[in-house]
Amino acid sequence: MSGDLRDLYQEVIFDHYRRPRNCGPLADASHHAEGHNPLCGDRVTIRLKVDDGIVQDVRFEGAGCAIATASASLMTEALKGRKLDEVEALFRGFHDMVTDVPASASPDLGKLEVLAGVREFPARVKCATLAWHTLKAALARRPQPVSTE
C-alpha cells in the first residue's frame, strides 16, 4: 500500500522545486562534494563555507526530481548558522525520519518535516537523502563522489 501522494508532494516541496533556495556556485567554499544517484542519473554538488565550527554559508547545484531538489534546497536553509555537531544531529534526525526509524533523541527538524511523507515511498528515499549524503561527504572531505547506491 503506497502512501498518499499529497503527503509526498506537499506545497512546500513544489515551492522549493520551482524556486530552489541557495542554488548556485559558492566562491571560497571550504568544503565541497559531488553526489550521484545512479538509479536516475541525478547529480548534486554541495559547497559549504565553515568557519569556527559554524556553517557560515551553504549552496547547492544540480539535483533533479522534485523531491531531490526540494530536499537540497530545504537542507541549505536548515544548515545556515548551525554548529557542526548540530549538523550531524540534523543528518541523523532527517535520515531516521525518511527511513522510518523511530528516532531516539530527535532534534527539532522544523521545515524539514515536510519530507516525512517520503518514508511511505521507499523508491524515493534516495532522492530525499542525496543532498544529505553529499553534505556528509563534503564535511568529511571525502574526495570521491558519493553514490546513493
Added chain:
Amino acid sequence: MKMEREVLCMLPNGFDAARHRADFPVLRERVNGHPLVYLDNAATTQKPQCVIDTLVAYYAGYNANVHRGVHTLSQRATDAYEAARATVAQFLHAPSPAGIIYTRGTTDAINLVAQSFARPRLVPGDEIVISAMEHHSNIVPWQLVCAQTGAALRVVPIDDAGEFQFDAYETMLGPRTKLVAVTHVSNALGSVTPIERIVARAHAANVPVLVDGAQAVSHLPVDVGALDCDFYAFSGHKIFGPTGIGALYGKTEHLEAMPPYQGGGDMIRSVTFEKTEYNDLPYKFEAGTPNIAGAIGMGAAIDYVAGCGIHAISVHERELLAYATEQVSAIPGLRIIGTAKDKAGIVSFTLHGVHAHDVGTILDNEGVAIRAGHHCAMPVMEQFGVAGTARASFALYNTRGDVDALVAGIDHVQRMFR
C-alpha cells in the same frame, strides 16, 4: 472503464489482446487501488499461467539434475531441458539446437562472446564496432575485453531521431575491425536497427556480427539463418519466461573454435590431472548444473509466443505504438525521445518541468507501471541532453485502454505540477 478497455483492445488485425491478457494472472492485480496497467515490458515481461504451471510441474513432478542420472526423473528432466533448447532453435530459425547455448541472460551471453570469441583473437590496435544506442550490457563487456587486449571501441553515431547512421558505420569498418556488436532494438528509444544491412555490410568486410536481441525476440520475428548473424543473444524474462535464463545462438564453426567460457562439470568429456577433454557443443559452454527450471520455463514461454503468432504480435504492437505516439504527442510539454521511422513498442518521453522520477511515482499511484531513469543506456541519455526519461513499453497483452490510462496519468502529473 473495464468494459471500455475490453472493447478497445480488439484491433483491426484481429489479434485479441484481451484474450491473451487473461493468460497472465498478475495482470488481474490491483496496485494502489487501481487495476494494474503494466507498461514496463522492456524491463521485464509478465509470465503467462502456462509458464508458471511448467515451473511448478518440473519442481513438483520431475525435479532432477540433467545429463547425469540413469533414473527416470533425471531422464525426464533432461528430455524437457533439451526439448526447450530445440524450441529456442526453432523459434530463432537456427539450423541446429547444438548452436543454442543456455546462459543466464543476454548479458551473460555477450560476456561469453567477449571472453571466449573476441579476447583470444584481439591484438592491440584491433577494433570492435558498437552503436551509440547500446544497453550497458553491450558496451561494458567490450570495454573489458579492450582493456584486456589493447583493442579499441568504435561507436557508430545515431541521429536526433535515434536512427543508426549507416554511412558512418560503413566508414568505420576496416582491416582492424574484428567484431561488430549491435542491438536489434534499442531499449531506451525503441529504434529498430537495419540489422540485415548491418550484418551484410560487415560480412562484406569479413567481420563477424553479434546481435543483442534482448528487446527484439518478443516483438519481431527473428530468423538467424536468413539474417546470417554470427551470434544472437536474448533473455528469457523479456519473452514471458523466467529470470536468470537466456540463450546465445552462435554459428557452429565459431562455437567449435572457441575455448570454454567457464570450467566445471557437464562441460567435459573426461578429466584427468594431466589433460581434460571438453564436451561437444553446446555443453562445452554450460559448466555446472544449469538453470533447468528456467530453461524449461523459457521453452514454455516461447511455445506460448509461437501460439499467439509472432507476426500477429508484431502487427498488434505496431498499431498500439502508433496509437500511443498519436495520443502522447498531443500532450503539451511532452517530448518523445526516439522518433526513428522503424520502431518497436517503446515510447520514451520527457515532460517539461517534471522529472521522470516524479512522473513514475505519480503514475504508479494510479496503478500505471512505467520505467523512469536512464534505462542502462547513459550514453543515449547524454546524446539527447536528458538525465533520464519516462518510458512506456508494450507487450502482446497491452491494449489501447492501457495507453488511455497512461495518458490520463500524465494529465494528472501535469495538473499536480502546474
